[in-house]
Structure formats: structure tokens, C-alpha cells
Amino acid sequence: MYWLKEQMGSVGITCEAVATGIQEMLNGESIDLPPVILAQLGASPNKKTLLVYGYVDVEPADKKDDWKTEPFKLAEKDGQLYGRGVADNKATVMLWISAIEMLQKHNIDIPLNIKFCFEGMAHCGSLGVEWVLRKRSELWLQDVDFVCITDGQWLGNRKPCLSYGARGVCQFRIEVTTEGRDLHSGVHGGAVYEPMADLCWILDHLTDVTGKITIPGIDKLISPPNEKEQELFESLDFDIEEYQKSIGASELTGTSKVQLLTRIWRCPSLSIHGMEGGHSDGSCKRVIPSKAFANLSVHIVPNMTPDRVNNLIVNYLNMFWPKRRSPNSIKIYPQHCVYPWITKYSLPHFEAANRAIRHVYGVDADFTRQSRPIPAALILQHLTGGSVIVMPLNSRDDAPEVVNEKLQLRTYINGIKTIIAYLFELTSV
């Protein structure tokens, strides 16, 4: 986080790095969580106060995973910036610093008090952040009128978005174990009930081919379809073919715009990230692993809550497992969770942000949801009582993905303009 403190210092913002606690690891060791950077620019009683939230932690990256450039070294080529974090979300944090630098350079008074909360655990459920902010909520957060989260992406490449919702997530680890040890598949194959096969069976009974969760009761947790929102979805600048092409999928689970957006914004989804046997290092080993694990995520939507989803899934597995008639044991470990978030896009805050966008892009913003979790949105909505907006500054072509993460240089420059316009538009709310 030190580079961030330095960058902020260069535009005269003094930062405080607040410890967020320690985390016990699976291997028994404890590590310090990264601190939260809190900072303040201006404290005029005549100005409204905006809280800017961002994060600088990134997904892991390894050159050998088909990266064309060094993932942790910023590279520029043909008007594109490449590197881990350029789209998700380091560059977006830097945008705020660049915007303030620009105003200072032109001796323009910043029309709001701005508070900053930048963290480093967003990809792991913003662990510790809520704790820090909750302790500060009476003193530091009480005067916050607006919260702006510059995270997420536009739907396409033509129209910017303002987002009023985000899915949450419940992560799980499922484990199937024998009572015995790893066995040689040659010697014992055929005599024993194998955990890997059991695990495949149970995972195959959680979703259909399209990834729709088939666990009974899940559907009842989802808020019912809303006609007005469906009309909104229909009106959005979202090209399903362009989307399909951008991710390289040969087929999607929905064939219409509304159908697909409903799936990724208003429906839960279940993804299996990986499975491990006892020893899966790709060698000649022909073992029957005595333990088999799967890591999976369920992305959740209003009105699902992590508690309800965890209970439903744990109960379902415990009830369904005996149908397998395997002597092996199944265990499910709920892991980190994020609540889904939703607000109203008819609020004045959204109108002001839309005016800012119109200044820069000459078009109205689309009001959208985000399919991926933004843990800070709900936390900050609760703690400040202010109006939260998610203002994605990246277009669809900017790729906050697993490898070769990239951001268009044009996106960065328009992002600075949007932030400055937004600051001024907020003064009239």
C-alpha cells in the first residue's frame, strides 16, 4: 500500500494506514491483513462530503498463465495499458489522484470535502474493512453525504453506466473423505468407494448444464421479477453478440438481452473453480485419493442472504448425500460471503452523476446492476446512511480478467474528466 500513500502524498493528501487485524491461515500461521488507507482532503463546513472507496488488491497473476507481458509491470502498447490491476482496480484508484492533481494544476477549488477509503482485501470479502469503518462510523463517517465506488464495467463500449446493484457471493469448500488412507488404484481399484467419483456425483447434482442451481428452495429466495426493471434491461445498450465475442464463448445460456442480463444480475449462479484429489501434481501417480475437495462459489442476488443460502445448501447436501449410498463422508465448509447490494436509480445522486457523464460522453448513462460482488457498497450504505453509487469507469473492452488484464488509455483520460464533472455536479444535489 506504500506506493499508494506516496501517490496520494504527491497531491497533498495525508494518509493514515489503519491496521485491520490478523487472519489465521489454514496452516495455523497468522498473518497481518493489509491496512486500510483512510485520508481526507478538505474539511469545510460549507461543503458537502463525498466518500470515495477503492481497492488496490488484485487477483493473483503468473507470467506462465499465458500473460503476454510481465503481469506486475505496467506496459503500454497501441493505446492500451497492460498489467495486473489496470482495470480491476488500481488504475481506477489512480484516476481520483489524477483528477485532483488536474484541479490543483489549474488552481480550481475542489467543490467538496473528499474522504478516501482505499483497501487491500476486496477480492477476499473486504476482510477487516467493515471492522475498521464501524469503529470510525460515529466520528469519521457521520458527515458523509455521498459514497462513490468507481468499480465495475460498462455493459458495452458505447455508453457509460451507473450501477444500482451488485450480486453477493457465498464461497464453499466441499470435501469427500474416506476413513482410510490414499490407496494405489492398481492394487485396490474396484474394492473401495472412491471419493473423487463421489465428489463428481454430488457436484453434478447441484446445477443443470446451464449452471442454473437445481437445489430446491433456492428460487424462493430470489426477489420476484419486476416489470419496470425488465423494461429497463430491454432499453440498455448491451449487444449480446458483442458480449459473446468478447469472452470467446461459442454459446450463451440466454439468447435475448433481457434473458441474459436477468441471468447474470437477477439470478444466482454456481461455479466450480477447481477440484483436488489427495495428490494431483500431474505425475505418473495412480492413486485413489482418500480425500477429494472442490472449491465453488454461489453468486447471490436480492433477497438472498449468505445465512439463508448457507443453510439451504448445507441442509440440502446433508439430506441428498445418503442417496449416493457411499460409505464416504461429505462435509461442506461455508467460507467467505458477501451480501448482495441494491439501491434506487431514481435518486438525485444518480441524476447528478448522469449529468457528469453527459458532459464527457454526450450521452445518458445506462442504469445497470453489476454481476460481481462489490462488498463495500452495502457496508458503506449502512455505515454512512449516505447515498451510494457505483460508477464504473471501464468499458467492456477493458478487461479485468484473469490474464492479460488491460485498460484503454482513452478510458483513463475520460475517467479523469468524468470524476471532475461529477464533483461539480454533486454540489447541486
Next chain:
Amino acid sequence: MYWLKEQMGSVGITCEAVATGIQEMLNGESIDLPPVILAQLGASPNKKTLLVYGYVDVEPADKKDDWKTEPFKLAEKDGQLYGRGVADNKATVMLWISAIEMLQKHNIDIPLNIKFCFEGMAHCGSLGVEWVLRKRSELWLQDVDFVCITDGQWLGNRKPCLSYGARGVCQFRIEVTTEGRDLHSGVHGGAVYEPMADLCWILDHLTDVTGKITIPGIDKLISPPNEKEQELFESLDFDIEEYQKSIGASELTGTSKVQLLTRIWRCPSLSIHGMEGGHSDGSCKRVIPSKAFANLSVHIVPNMTPDRVNNLIVNYLNMFWPKRRSPNSIKIYPQHCVYPWITKYSLPHFEAANRAIRHVYGVDADFTRQSRPIPAALILQHLTGGSVIVMPLNSRDDAPEVVNEKLQLRTYINGIKTIIAYLFELTSV
């Protein structure tokens, strides 16, 4: 292999290390395969010739996989030897050297010419060994009367075994891929067809809960049950409860002795060793892998052949896959294969070996099959035209397993005695 040459040299056996060729690796590199050690002790035209086959390659071992001792350092404790290879199969090779040393120490003439073939690729299908031996078959193997393979295990702890069969194996890698790249499960979960879920589905359609292969046509390849052999199985010294306890299983797929032995000796079995998503390193990554792999083995029995099994499985997957209605692609890569082996336990060679066992243990041997592949058995049966026997010298309590491999010191000493008795009994065949 140098320690082995040294050990053999210490009892006056001159070794030849014959190169077996190079192997192209998945990453494009080529590596030299380990040489085959060929050696000869005695060439008297008045003596019969025995070919002894053994191997000194071992399964990988890592201290962190719950080994209580350093896996590559021999440790002795409470009458047990611990270390990778003590049961499978380094110690068994050393037994031959110890037996010869013993005869030399007592100035006893060795009653046979002995040829040795010790290799280092047995766990990977004895790659290159067949090629070397085939080149030598007219000169070096033509005078071989008997082949002895001291590999495998007894059924229990009370009665030694002589084995007349071994299962083969066909290994596979199954791959499900999208056309696109890895995707963030938050952003895209619900919109795309996920390879990991597809892979679980297909794997769940290959076996039933007991591991019985459900691919149509497999059963027809298996040689029909043989009443006389079933009676033999019934007579064997095999305690199903003791076996179950020794592997720590809470339940077995067969409840009677004959049922269970039939499953591990006369039936094919399918084991999934591991599955990988694009990136399964246990971090916070919430990726939808664009590729999902599984490594699996099918152990095969007479009259199955690798060709027939490979064809059957590849055709089945290609025919069955469209039922999934997933746009993702499936590929199956047959990998290394070993033929099953079978001979007649009524041959004089088996009678001689049985007499040797009676000398040492005071009981008759059980005639058994081995559930795991012994690639050299069929190769040497073909190339020498001699009579092949598999003479396991390890009891059930000696554990050629994945971790904490061990051998009883008593097993080692009785092994030396058995070999010496066997050499003398063979002179009367």
C-alpha cells in the same frame, strides 16, 4: 541406477547399463529415459538359466504428504524398514543380491545361470524396456528357461503367494474446453457453460457408486467366470475383514471373499486420480476455468486389450457427450497402457516355487492373481518363451503404498531364504 550397479559389483556381478531412448515431454523438452541394467552370473551350458526381473523406480514421495520419516532415507524402527521403495520394489531387488552374497559367503555353488534385468520405468509402463529386450531377444534371451518376477504382495499375512496373472491398465486424460478464456465467475457466472461442471457430469456417467464401469460393451470384453478359479478364490487365505481394516475402509464393494477378489482381479476398475481447473492453487481466485482436466486409470483384465478399451471409451465419450447439450468440447487422450497378463498355475515352475516356499514357511503357497499391472510379465513371456512366475515376497502388512511405505525386517530375511530355496528347486524342473 548407480547404487544398484555398485551393489551388484560387490557380489561380483558385472552390469551393463543399456540406454532405452529418449522421451518427449508435454512441455516439448526431451529427456533420456533411465537405462536398463542387464547382467549375468554364470554361463554354464550344464545349468538351466533363470532371468530375474526387477525395478528400482518408485512412486514420487514428498515429506509433506504425511510421511513420518524422510521418504528417501532408509529408517528402521521396531522391526520395520521405512522409506520409498522398501516394499515396491527396491528392497526386493536387493534380496537377490543378498541371496547371492549369502551363497558366496558359504561357498555354495549357484545351481543356475542367472540373468538380471533391472529397470527404472516400471511405474510408467516400462517405457523403452521392451525395445531394449526385443533387440536382445535372439542373443541374450534365447537360453532363458524361467523368468522370476519378485513383485506384488501376499493376500494376507499368513500364507505366501505365487501369482499367475496381473491386471493391465489404460490411462486417460479427459479435457473439457470452452473456445474462450478463463472468466471471472462473478462477472460471467450464469451466462456461460462451465467446463468443470461438464467434466463432473461426464465423469459421473462412467461408473456407478461402487466404481463399476457403466460404459456399454465393457463387460463383453471380460473373460467369462471360470468355476475352477472361483473354487480357488474360495480356498485362499484372504480375510476380508483384515483387508478392510488394513486399508482403513469403512465399507468394501464386495461382501464375500470371492466377490471382492473377483472385483480386484477379474474385473476392470476406473479411478479418477485428480481434476484440475485452469488455475487451482487454492487462492481466493474465483475463476471459471476455460479448461478442465481429469486424469484417470482403467485397470483391465483378460481378455481386454488396451486397443479395444481405448476405442470403446473414446467412442462412448464421443457418442455420449452430445447428450449433455453443452457447447463446450470434450477430448480424451489415451495415455500409457499395460496389457493384462495371465499364465497357468499348474505348470511345473509353480510347483517348484511352491516347494521352496514350503521349505521356508512350512505351508503351501496360495495361487493368486495380482490386481496391479506387472508390465514385464507379458513382455518377458513373449520374448523368452520361458515360463514366467510372479513370486511376491511381501506380506499384506508390508505397505507399498503412497505414504510411509514399509517392509518388515522379517519379510526381508525370509525373502532371502525363499530365493535360495527356489534356485535349488528349479534345478529339478
